[in-house]
Amino acid sequence: MPPILFAANWKMHHGPVQAEAFAREFRELTFPSPDRELWFFPPAVSIGVLADAFRSRPDIRIGCQDVHWEAAGAFTGALSIPMVEEAGASAALVGHSERRHVFGETDADTGKKVTSLLKAGFRAMLCVGETLVEREAGKTEAVVLRQLNAGLGAVAPGDWPYVLVAYEPVWAIGTGRNATPDDAAAVHGVIREWIIAHGGPADVRILYGGSVKAGNVLALVSREGIDGVLVGGASLTPDGWAEIVGIGETTGLS
Numbered sequence: 303m304p305p306i307l308f309a310a311n312w313k314m315h316h317g318p319v320q321a322e323a324f325a326r327e328f329r330e331l332t333f334p335s336p337d338r339e340l341w342f343f344p345p346a347v348s349i350g351v352l353a354d355a356f357r358s359r360p361d362i363r364i365g366c367q368d369v370h371w372e373a374a375g376a377f378t379g380a381l382s383i384p385m386v387e388e389a390g391a392s393a394a395l396v397g398h399s400e401r402r403h404v405f406g407e408t409d410a411d412t413g414k415k416v417t418s419l420l421k422a423g424f425r426a427m428l429c430v431g432e433t434l435v436e437r438e439a440g441k442t443e444a445v446v447l448r449q450l451n452a453g454l455g456a457v458a459p460g461d462w463p464y465v466l467v468a469y470e471p472v473w474a475i476g477t478g479r480n481a482t483p484d485d486a487a488a489v490h491g492v493i494r495e496w497i498i499a500h501g502g503p504a505d506v507r508i509l510y511g512g513s514v515k516a517g518n519v520l521a522l523v524s525r526e527g528i529d530g531v532l533v534g535g536a537s538l539t540p541d542g543w544a545e546i547v548g549i550g551e552t553t554g555l556s
């Protein structure tokens with residue numbers, strides 16, 4: 303069984319000083335375990351600090367919350383893949399709902415970012431998910447398929463091992479309302495079918511995100527087809543995040 307992936311999306315929280323303090327405490331609270339992988343997506347200014355602090359932890363990978371598809375140039379405020387790689391990142395989120403809805407990132411942008419990330423040997427985690435209005439209008443599947451086509455439609459056969467998808471219904475992000483394991487598993491099934499139909503392997507990792515916390519994480523990751531979780535608010539304290547990533551350890555999950 304592949305390891306369960308626990309990914310922390312810190313959003314705009316924890317600059318270098320707080321990130322360093324977090325890492326120091328977190329290292330004391332957790333230990334590497336072969337059945338789990340831990341990824342952190344801190345603000346870009348904290349990538350270097352986390353990469354240093356977790357250098358001795360083969361179970362931990364650091365990623366960037368967003369990147370530009372160009373390697374350099376006149377793009378004020380943007381970060382290129384080679385830069386974040388230098389800082390210690392080897393993965394990136396693409397198309398997080400806040401990038402799409404707050405900053406106007408388009409479907410076409412996500413495709414360009416995924417292509418550049420894969421070319422650079424990064425892991426690309428494409429985030430997809432419908433809004434409440436779209437869900438209530440019965441458009442969940444259509445929206446997710448549109449986002450997959452735009453984001454992953456150009457993935458080359460050899461690059462699939464570097465691709466991940468996070469299904470994050472927009473109505474569940476930061477709202478306390480999470481999709482049930484049944485809701486999530488149904489959409490994960492749609493995503494997996496799309497990947498297979500587009501030449502990808504059945505084992506591409508698909509994570510769930512949206513109000514994941516200690517009380518609901520076990521039910522989600524125990525479900526077949528849910529390969530991990532992408533967690534915002536509940537990943538911000540070392541003890542809270544350690545509790546989540548250690549969930550089920552004593553009960554022999556997986």
Ligand code: PGA
Nearest residue numbers: 475476512513533534535
């Ligand atoms: P949340 O955020 O866990 O705070 O709902 C998840 C995300 O946006 O990735």
